Amino acid sequence: MTQATTAYQKPIPLKDIDNAPYWDAADNHQLALQKCEDCTAYSQPPGPTCAKCGSENVRFEQLGDDITATVYSYVVSYRPFLPGFQDELPTIVALGQLDQVPEVKIMCNILHCEEKDLEIGMPIRMTWIDITEDRALPQWIPNTN
């Protein structure tokens, strides 16, 4: 075990019977979204059925690893509300509206972002941070190029 893994104090996403395909994809640095075969709505986060129509006819769509978005909203927290965040303040939490699927918004931190540069509409890109030997966490970074 590396030092980085023993040092990880933050909560690690709990997999359950409904969300496991999302987190399994994340562990492989990929995005997977649950989609309804009947009404075509996406459910993010995923659940036991389609959150829009209740259909059990849901499957996971693989979106790959080239995921871009824009900031739909955000908060900047100056106090840690959970273990592990005390050394990385302030924490930016942002809702990213996916370019590929605009009806889906995904909440992550924005890493490597100065607070003064943060604004609604700002382009961001998904990255995956290895937090333990077998787990990875999707995150946003500014999409500057």
Next chain:
Amino acid sequence: MGTIKDRYAIVGVGESERSRKSGTTPLHLALDAARAAIKDAGLKATDIDGFMNYNEGDSCTSHQLATYLGVRPKYVKDIQGGGASTEMLIADAVALIEAGQLNTVLIYRSLNGSSGTRVGRGYDPDMLQGALAGGSFVIPYGSASPSQWFGMYATRHMHETGITKEHLGHVCLSFYEHAQRNPKAFLHGKPLTMETYLATPDISSPFNIHDSCLELDEGNAIIVTSAEKAKDCTSKPVYIMGMSARQCHPHVHYWNDIDQVASDYVAKELYENAGVTPDDIDVASIYDCFSWVVMRQLEAYGFAKRGEVGDFVAEGNLKIGGKLPTNTAGGMLSEGYTHGMNNAIEIVRQLRHDYEGTDRQVEDCKIGICTGWAGPDIAGAMILRN
């Protein structure tokens, strides 16, 4: 379908002491609040045949409260519920009385919100991931406080409607001003200026400590009965004109869907049931866990148009003497925090004209609104009259 309009009343309200550290249990606080409400109504404890409370695993049970009041009621009910539960349980009480099951119901909320479990300070991470719907999609990102969840709504809404930090400050200043007239308000004697407000750093944007409700130890109780039975009480009855409640989000993970709130849907049915419009409302209790939550509800309940809410509060309309005196005891930002029930108690006292002859009374008020917010996704509200 029949209407319940004006056929049910709130006949008693009461509270315990409020403090940072009660040194006692929620059962003791609930007993103090219940005894005060029963006395206020001029009833005996044994006149109450239904007891209900809402909690987040931080209260005593209705069974305990009834037992130690010396009552063996017909009906006890404890729900896990948020800040719309006062209104929703009053609706339950009315329904049970209407069904002939009960005569008189006491509803309470009691908690050591400061010295016991704290709502806003985060939780054990794994517990919350499991306990909170979709928790594993927010907790790993450090988002564990309602200030962060509702803040996400606030940032977007302020961006779209032009609401500024200073506008939020006007909400705080208005309620703090009311608290200075209320000797029992926790922040009585601690007035707030805009200069101080704007100089106070955020805890989590866009909220600083003044934008956030207090966390205190206290108990509150409310007694509901039929208009017929209200005649046997010594208090002035405050009649229920209309009620409505609503869960709106198509997804339990409401933080992905931040453009609507349940209050948007409650408002229409509420006014229809009560047979009034926003212009008829003389006094208001608007759920105020955070300053912005008040702004969003002022829009939802039609007191100011979207985009004009900032000006509405800056003009002083929430103050006593303004167009819509709101949270006249100081609200949860500056009076106390019982998850909404203290605001419901205040609207009852205003409509009874309990403060007649003082600068706390909203002169000649006849109709009031009380709104609850159990998050963006669940709302309950009622309109009352004297």
